Amino acid sequence: xxxxxxxxxxxxxxxxxxxxxxxxxxxxxxxxxxxxxxxxxxxxxxxxxxxxxxxxxxxxxxxxxxxxxxxxxxxxxxxxxxxxxxxxxxxxxxxxxxxxxxxxxxxxxxxx
Amino acid sequence: xxxxxxxxxxxxxxxxxxxxxxxxxxxxxxxxxxxxxxxxxxxxxxxxxxxxxxxxxxxxxxxxxxxxxxxxxxxxxxxxxxxxxxxxxxxxxxxxxxxxxxxxxxxxxxxxxx
Numbered sequence: 209x210x211x212x213x214x215x216x217x218x219x220x221x222x223x224x225x226x227x228x229x230x231x232x233x234x235x236x237x238x239x240x241x242x243x244x245x246x247x248x249x250x251x252x253x254x255x256x257x258x259x260x261x262x263x264x265x266x267x268x269x270x271x272x273x274x275x276x277x278x279x280x281x282x283x284x285x286x287x288x289x290x291x292x293x294x295x296x297x298x299x300x301x302x303x304x305x306x307x308x309x310x311x312x313x314x315x316x317x318x319x320x
Numbered sequence: 321x322x323x324x325x326x327x328x329x330x331x332x333x334x335x336x337x338x339x340x341x342x343x344x345x346x347x348x349x350x351x352x353x354x355x356x357x358x359x360x361x362x363x364x365x366x367x368x369x370x371x372x373x374x375x376x377x378x379x380x381x382x383x384x385x386x387x388x389x390x391x392x393x394x395x396x397x398x399x400x401x402x403x404x405x406x407x408x409x410x411x412x413x414x415x416x417x418x419x420x421x422x423x424x425x426x427x428x429x430x431x432x433x434x
Contacts, residue, residue, distance in 0.1 A: 239421050250324070250410055250425035251363065296362055300421055307376060308423065310362035 213311050214297055220317040227284040229314045231297030232277075238300050240273055241308065242282050245294045254295075255282070287318045322347060324426035326411050332432045335401060341429045343394040343411030352394040353423065354386060355410040363410055369394060370416065401433045 214231045221227050231240070239258045243251040255266045257273045257280065264271050270283040284291055294315050298308040324345045333339050343352065351370050355363035368376035369388040383405075385397040394411055408430050412423040 241421065243425075248408065248428070248430065250326075250427045251412075251423075253422045253424070256421055307365060307368065309365075313360075313362055 214295070214314045216314060217312070218315045218317075220319065221287055222319050223287060223289055225287055227287050227291070227316055227318070229282045229284075229295055229297075229316070231280045231282070231311055233280075233297075233299045233311075234278065235299075235301060237275075238302055240271075240280050241298045241300065242269075242271060242280075243296045243298060243310075245296065245313075247293075251296065284316075287316075289318050289320045292316060292318045322424070324411055324413055324424050326409075326426035326429050328429060329427070330430045330432075332434065333398065333401065334434050335403070337401075338397070338399045340398065341396040341409055341411075341431075343396075343413075343426055344392055345413045345424070345426075346392055347413065347424065348391075348415070349413035349424070350391060350416045351414040352388060353412040353414070354394070354396055355412065357408045357410055357428070359407075367396075398431075401431075403433050406431055406433045 214229055237259055239256050241256045242254040244254055245251045255269050255271050257264050257271050259275055268285045273280045294313045296313045297311045300308055327342045353368050354366040356366055357363045365378050366380045367386045372388045383400050387395040408428045410428045411426040414423045
């Protein structure tokens with residue numbers, strides 16, 4: 209069953225602009241992760257935020273987590289054409305088994 | 321070596337065929353996963369192996385049979401599949417331990433069942 213729900217479902221921006229993607233989930237979690245998938249390829253882990261963290265940065269990525277609202281956001285700053293991909297949030301309830309439940313995904317298009 | 325490799329990249333099979341998908345990693349990860357992903361959908365977990373033992377089976381039909389012969393290899397044996405089983409099959413691995421939650425994915429096998 210899917211837990212994460214991202215919005216928007218699709219996002220088109222100009223190169224250099226910032227892209228913000230949101231994810232909501234339903235149950236308590238141990239951590240939330242964001243993955244990127246280029247068309248028809250495997251997923252690449254981007255960033256992980258634990259339930260006791262509120263914000264994390266990694267390069268051009270910033271992720272926030274609000275456990276009271278059961279929501280997370282991923283911000284990609286100064287986007288590039290190479291950022292064009294599908295982005296998934298994935299929730300991990302227990303941590304120990306790391307059983308991920310993926311959201312439906314967001315398709316990001318960055319126009320050169 | 322920080323890669324998960326999957327073979328074959330593409331597979332076309334008939335409903336009466338038997339085939340196998342292979343996944344390999346040499347990162348010392350002791351958890352390995354099979355996911356199924358339909359077009360424009362998120363990955364859905366099928367099986368999890370921990371220390372080469374099956375720990376999670378997400379009620380997958382018996383025509384899919386996983387096998388973990390050693391800590392580096394994961395196979396998915398396919399028999400009598402249906403056209404609706406056509407999908408991208410992804411393998412992933414993870415280092416075991418509560419601090420290690422990131423999964424490393426292979427590029428997938430694109431399966432078409434005729």
